[in-house]
Amino acid sequence: GVTIVGSANIDIVYGVERIPGPGETLLASSAARYPGGKGLNQTVAAARAGAPTTFIGAVGHDEFGEELLATLTDDQIDTSLLRRSTRATGQAFIMVDANAENAIVVSPGANADVTALTDSDRACLQSTGVLLMQLEIPLDTVREAAAVAHAARATVMLNAAPAHALPAQLLADLDVLIVNEHEACLIGASDDLATASATLAALVPRVIVTLGAAGCALYEDGAEVGRVAAPRVAAVDTTGAGDTFCGAFAAAISDGAAYGDAAEFATHAAALSVQALGAVPSIPVRAAIEEARA
Numbered sequence: 001g002v003t004i005v006g007s008a009n010i011d012i013v014y015g016v017e018r019i020p021g022p023g024e025t026l027l028a029s030s031a032a033r034y035p036g037g038k039g040l041n042q043t044v045a046a047a048r049a050g051a052p053t054t055f056i057g058a059v060g061h062d063e064f065g066e067e068l069l070a071t072l073t074d075d076q077i078d079t080s081l082l083r084r085s086t087r088a089t090g091q092a093f094i095m096v097d098a099n100a101e102n103a104i105v106v107s108p109g110a111n112a113d114v115t116a117l118t119d120s121d122r123a124c125l126q127s128t129g130v131l132l133m134q135l136e137i138p139l140d141t142v143r144e145a146a147a148v149a150h151a152a153r154a155t156v157m158l159n160a161a162p163a164h165a166l167p168a169q170l171l172a173d174l175d176v177l178i179v180n181e182h183e184a185c186l187i188g189a190s191d192d193l194a195t196a197s198a199t200l201a202a203l204v205p206r207v208i209v210t211l212g213a214a215g216c217a218l219y220e221d222g223a224e225v226g227r228v229a230a231p232r233v234a235a236v237d238t239t240g241a242g243d244t245f246c247g248a249f250a251a252a253i254s255d256g257a258a259y260g261d262a263a264e265f266a267t268h269a270a271a272l273s274v275q276a277l278g279a280v281p282s283i284p285v286r287a288a289i290e291e292a293r294a
């Protein structure tokens with residue numbers, strides 16, 4: 001199965017003609033509220049892609065927390081390790097413009113309480129096939145979970161988003177690093193994507209750089225080993241595309257798929273997700289991914 005240690009937020013999404021500048025007020029053309037957070041999105045994506053999935057994260061004792069718990073339960077996700085924090089449930093304020101580009105502000109709230117792994121958390125990480133994490137919870141927790149899972153020989157995956165410098169100890173515990181172009185350049189410390197990607201590929205056995213509508217590039221043992229083209233689709237909202245990719249990829253690997261096949265499965269899942277508004281509502285189920293791939 002797949003275990004995710006990560007964030008959960010309520011996303012408040014406004015459709016706007018363009019992203020407003022400082023001091024500017026715009027009228028939105030639409031307003032909606034969705035479950036979100038990279039951790040939760042990737043958890044839903046892994047579960048819908050067919051993997052038995054466990055989520056380790058935190059929500060508040062509030063209405064938003066109940067909403068997120070219900071979302072997880074609806075997709076048969078194991079929530080027995082979910083923490084209830086005294087802080088408010090995390091919230092993200094998202095604007096999506098006419099070109100499907102977005103601008104986002106996040107209030108972490110309860111996500112700051114995903115700290116100190118319990119014995120039950122450790123037991124879960126020691127028996128999982130795949131551990132998938134992101135960088136929206138405290139970095140120390142990410143580091144600790146990676147170490148526990150790596151020691152137990154789980155496949156440890158990090159989606160290094162939002163971009164942040166990665167400690168050497170964490171890098172040493174990773175089997176797969178997944179980044180978009182922006183994150184690759186920041187963490188790989190170069191404005192040139194090829195240079196940055198090569199830097200990352202020298203640090204982690206497998207690195208995937210997602211390239212938006214161009215698909216993704218796969219690296220293994222320091223060298224680029226292939227590219228997966230994304231199907232041509234009409235994108236309406238790319239929020240959660242990377243999350244869908246990561247969750248579907250983790251599910252495929254947990255199911256025994258080869259590296260390239262898992263990346264292809266994930267590419268089709270992500271392409272489906274950009275064709276509808278919102279992150280969670282647009283995450284496809286396994287049957288839809290397989291149909292798109294056929």
Ligand code: ADP
Pocket residue numbers: 180181210211212213214215216230231232233235238239240241242243245266267268270271274
């Ligand atoms: P992020 O969402 O993290 O910024 P990307 O923009 O690289 O990441 O998108 C992640 C994946 O989503 C891509 O590798 C691709 O498979 C898919 N994707 C994103 N945008 C499109 C698009 N316009 N058409 C088809 N697939 C897309």
